Amino acid sequence: MGDHGMDGKGDHGGESDDEVEAALWMYSKKGIFGRTDPAFVTPPQNAKIRPVNQIDLVPTLALLLGLPIPFNNLGRPIEEAFAGKKGNAWDNLASVARMTAAGIKRYQASYFAARGIDESTIDGSPYALWSKAEQASTSRLTKSADVYHAFSEFQGETLRICRDLWARFDVPSMILGITILASGVLALLLYANSNAEDGKAAEDQDLDEAEAQLELEAIRKGEKAVGEVEVNAGLLSWTCDCRSRSLDYACGTFGVPE
Known part of the structure; x- marks a missing residue:
């Protein structure tokens, strides 16, 4: 595990995949790790399955170690760490996704209150996605996989909006x-x-x-x-x-x- 990679020439300050991505290897004797996609049960030869944001590592380690997730973290749990050995532990995935999303929701409320602005409630907004995910989690007719994806969608949209706000450059x-x-x-x-x-x-x-x-x-x-x-x-x-x-x-x- 590292914070950045390196290309074949030794450069590590560019924007290529080899420079901005680093290897992440996780192992447990308990056999709790798995993959939800059967196509990835056997890793490819280049060991590159999918990228994971660095901020996703924080809630993942916090939940695995039984520690509280930092208040201002906007990441989500790495699903392979909670999918179970067979990759079908959707109840567990939905549970950890909801805990992480609830922390993000509290951070959002504090952010809007500190700046004295109202949160948008239009369709597709984080507020609307949160309400939709909460309804899905309380409904007995909704599958755990759908609940997991609903909270993941809320987290993804919140992260996208925050990146647009905090990485904006006034030329x-x-x-x-x-x-x-x-x-x-x-x-x-x-x-x-x-x-x-x-x-x-x-x-x-x-x-x-x-x-x-x-x-x-x-x-x-x-x-x-x-x-x-x-x-x-x-x-x-x-x-x-x-x-x-x-x-x-x-x-x-x-x-x-x-």
Whole structure:
């Protein structure tokens, strides 16, 4: 038993039967397992009889172990586990199907009450199918096999509706969300880039002011060069006039000649 399969190349993330289906093997010494379809008494060579939903495993194990079925489970018992050795234990199948369907019905009632909506009662709706199955279970004229199939039909329709509701994708809203996300990322990139350029400009200005101050100090001391760079007094005076007040003050203080 596994949660997914694998194809011949080792891939297991696709949608092929080999990737989405896994083997399920069940055995009991009591001989309680059987098949309702005589054609499946002898399994085929590929051991693939029919697919079983993963959610069906939960009520199956719960009923076999005598445990309560989880409240929000929408699966149904795997019929081979309750059909008996001869595959004709329809009374048992009808009983476990009704217990599982009753749990789904309670979950439905809680779901509708929490959202304040009314349950549909039209023909073919889960409500109508439940009522039909309940009438069949209380009638002495109805066969157990028909009762089992009636509750199974209720479970199947409920599961189909829930899948349609919970697996619904609003493509326009998804596109809008992706657009907003991309716009936000672009705005952050532009903002970060502008901050980087401003920081670089500020660093360049600070460096120029530091160089000008060094040259002014050199002129004040009568030096003609700062390191290997020759001091141009006229150019430095013009630079000081275009600088901040602190440098203008320094130019006036040191009396830089024009």
